[in-house]
Amino acid sequence: MRHTLVRLTALLGLSLGSTHAATLVGYAELPADTFAAGPPSGAFGAQGLRGPARFSSQPVQGFSGVRRAPGGGYVFLSDNGFGSKANSADYLLRLYRVNLTAKTAPGGQGRAEVGTSIQLRDPDRKVTWPIVNEASPERLLTGADFDVEGFAFAPDGTLWVGDEFGPFLLHFAADGRLLEAPIPTPNLPGLPTLRNQAPIVIGHRGSSGTRPEHTLESYRVAIETGADFIEPDLVVTKDGVLIARHEPVIAAVDASGKVTEATTDVASHPEFASRLTTKKLDGVDVRGYFAEDFTLAELKTLRAVERLPALRGKAYDGQFEVPTLAEVIALVRDVEARTGRKVGIYPETKHPTYFAAQGLNTSQLLIDTLKKEGFTDPGRVFVQSFETANLRDLKTNIMPRAGVNLPLVQLVSSPDEAPYDWVARGDARKYDALTTDAALRDIATYASGVGPYKRWIIDDGGKTTNFVTRAHAAGLLVHPWTFRNEPPYLLPVYANDPEAEMRQALRAGVDGLFTDFPATGARVVGQYTAAEVRSPQNPAFALVAPAPGQPSAANLGSSGGFEGVSLSPDGKTLYALLEKTVVGDPAGQLRLHAFDLASRKWTLAGRYLLDDPANAIGDLTPVNADESLVIERDNGSGPTAKVKRVYRVSLREKNTDGTLKKTLVADLMNVSDPQGLAPSTRNGVFTFPYVTIENVLVLDANTILVANDNNYPGMGGRGADVKDHTEFLWLRLDAPLTLAPGVGR
Incomplete structure (x- = not known):
């Protein structure tokens, strides 16, 4: 009192x-x-x-x-x-x-x-x-x-x-x-974004809170519910095709043979039982089935499953294919042709050091695919990575050779983790080394934005930090991740209200946000970016x-x-x-x-x-x-x-x-x-x-x-x-x- x-x-x-x-x-x-x-x-x-x-x-x-x-x-x-x-x-x-x-x-x-x-x-x-x-x-x-x-x-x-x-x-x-x-x-008030532009809503792995992630259905729902960009995480097939999966491991299996996490039903296909293997992924032994051990044709025989079934159920398991990047682009083009909406894509090259050790340059494959598909408008593509060397290579070598200039985004994970390209070369620094003012200015030499874990924006106590202000001072866009509706992902201060968390981030000035529930993100952003303030009695609601x-x-x-x-x-x-x-x-x-x-x-x-x-x-x-x-x-x-x-x-x-x-x-x-x-x-x-x-x-x-x-x-x-x-x-x-x-x- x-x-x-x-x-x-x-x-x-x-x-x-x-x-x-x-x-x-x-x-x-x-x-x-x-x-x-x-x-x-x-x-x-x-x-x-x-x-x-x-x-x-x-x-x-x-x-x-x-x-x-x-x-x-x-x-x-x-x-x-x-x-x-x-x-x-x-x-x-x-x-x-x-x-x-x-x-x-x-x-x-x-x-x-x-x-x-x-x-x-x-x-x-x-x-x-x-x-x-x-x-x-x-x-x-x-x-x-x-x-x-x-x-x-x-x-x-x-x-x-x-x-x-x-x-x-x-x-x-x-x-x-x-x-x-x-x-x-x-x-009137607007939001303190970098260029006074409206924040973008990025469908994290599509509408992954409502459909199995990285499926065309998940991307379609994300677009229909208001996402401005959809995010395909990219890994490589045995025959060199980029597909949308969050990890190269498409089903992880423990020592007893139990599937511990999966995005496909590969473990239920006896014809692929021999593909079960153990690999060192970013320095960690992982047992399971890996995308690069399957051809695209073989992967097309699999069906997607919900990665978090205990939280999100299994209602859509077994219905959708694993899509290629080209198919994701085709979906975006189809939406544009039917509705006029120009939705962008926000690809992430997953584990570039891991794939480089196998002779695969995922950054080069990405630019080659975008050029082949004719999807290189810098207003409709962001390229992101948790590693640094591949982004610098994209900026100075790969994109200039291809005649492409797309905005790059440096992802920043929690302070107890580190970019694996640093780890691989013996650099002991963690991700917090990318959050100082000097580091943000350095990022701005090769990237247009930074994608921080949301706790860099709002701390564990629910207080807004100065991260966005400092990143903006370096000229960087800020697109934090990941905003989810479910209570386990929300701080107590929000009382199970996911919109409250999003509003706090928007008031902090973020230029966009990744969310598993783009319908919620679009609704919250729309409330800020609507052209007018309107009460329920406004005649527009009855007329338009x-x-x-x-x-x-x-x-x-x-x-x-x-x-x-x-x-x-x-x-x-x-x-x-x-x-x-x-x-x-x-x-x-x-x-x-x-x-x-x-x-x-x-x-x-x-x-x-x-x-x-x-x-x-x-x-x-x-x-x-x-x-x-x-x-x-x-x-x-x-x-x-x-x-x-x-x-x-x-x-x-x-x-x-x-x-x-x-x-x-x-x-x-x-x-x-x-x-x-x-x-x-x-x-x-x-x-x-x-x-x-x-x-x-x-x-x-x-x-x-x-x-x-x-x-x-x-x-x-x-x-x-x-x-x-x-x-x-x-x-x-x-x-x-x-x-x-x-x-x-």
Whole structure:
């Protein structure tokens, strides 16, 4: 418990002795049952089914944003309606002018008077998908079309509104007419890859988590589920043909004759019993059947089996052949011809020193085969090896002679192992000798990338190392291995969530990753590289199927879009804060976007860190050029409400994790009310226990206005069976804000 308290204190930058109990200096209330002219509403249920209208006109509330009204008073933005997309098709989206009079003394009276409204509408058909009032001339917008939250008045008099369903930015004329098509939210942050390119997904031995490895079926499934590259490990047949197997031993057999590991059913073929032998493979005696003792024709009589049957079963044993490299290339070409997808191959020359002792140069065979098959596009081939000498030979001799220039990747295994070409010549160094800054710079003289064991990227404790940063500094791509979905391969910190491990590696900046489950890899990478941030309510999910390799689901939580929208004091930049975390971002971090009104360019202004990932934000309003106020709240109501806070957030100061520094301004569950202005105040303390508090506005350096949304006809804030009213609070802060000119007027 003590560690949690210390962390929270550090994040908030608070003094433990400070209560931040702002003082209530004004109070007013708007009854829940407040209506405005308009058509009957409330006819739709939670499932979108229509019944009789519950209300004869339009409920005014709830309110999800507030600004000063031109000419005096306030303008409040109505929320999407009755709480969801499904039940709000007859709730009209409006902005209401509200005149507020604060109760400032025990004998006074607060008033909230609703005046005229601005109806949001799309008569010029700027929305490019069907809306509820599609066929009507005015095309009035409803809560089933958009979930409008924050808004701002631009210097030219137009309105900018944030939407949660898209999320979109909506640009309206002063009279509520939509001026342009909804502006989607770009997936801005990207990943710290070497060249800012999207990371690649490499099907490790194909989709080896779901099909027997190194089979055409495994490669086909990998491609169909989103792999950008497939990996054929290459060994040599007796007649000099490169085939896809992880090891030259295609079935290992112990002294008792038991098969201990196999990728083919060769041990069940009595005609090959005489091929059982013992060889020294990279200095280790291995007993079994070896590919180089079989012709291709003989190998074609065998069938693949699952290498890890205890973990992955035997459902596909005996169905698939051992493929050649040429057949793998033919598969890739066939996919391209049928679908247009240009998938690459990522061959590894296995045990080059071992094969060289038999007079076989696997590097030369690889380049000869690639040339013969006409597959030498450097954008579609990586060549990798755990040894070093063969890669240097490829770079300086083999490829130049062939007129080929393919990117090479130096594989780096665990620190207790060593490249066998070093071992063979008596060099006592281990793989850690390839991970120093000097060694990485040397690798860059002959290779384009490095393929490290993933523990070089994320250590045994689950902490990210600086390996990727150092490799990138040397100009090297980083493609770690191997990411698997099964619990035995995951650190405890991931709680059996393989996507969490992949996300951590992607955030570290890896340029690609090897995975036995490319469908999982493609989904995670797709969440980062999707062009847009989209919630499940985004209309694209109903209209357009996702592209191959793109996520089939939203990358933002339901209605998790722009909850807070504000305009910089100079009127040039619109700030829009998401309510929920984009999939793949660290838990509890919310993206704050900046949208330049002149250039229409988006940038990431920073990341807001919630006190608890289960919390949400309620509103955003400017203080000065560098600071804003943010409402943060939990999802509790009434007696379960605990966290309802207003923070001052700095755009310039950051925490050690890179998130924006925030300072508590007001604890809305602990407001001092010495005059007893609010009817709910008890013993001089006022609490604001509504589930949604979505309105904050700076009135002057010492005073802010705060109001709740009531999700009409929601209940529970002031009693289980009491409809939530909208309460307006004038709060005097403990410490004054530093305001920019024009703010608070």
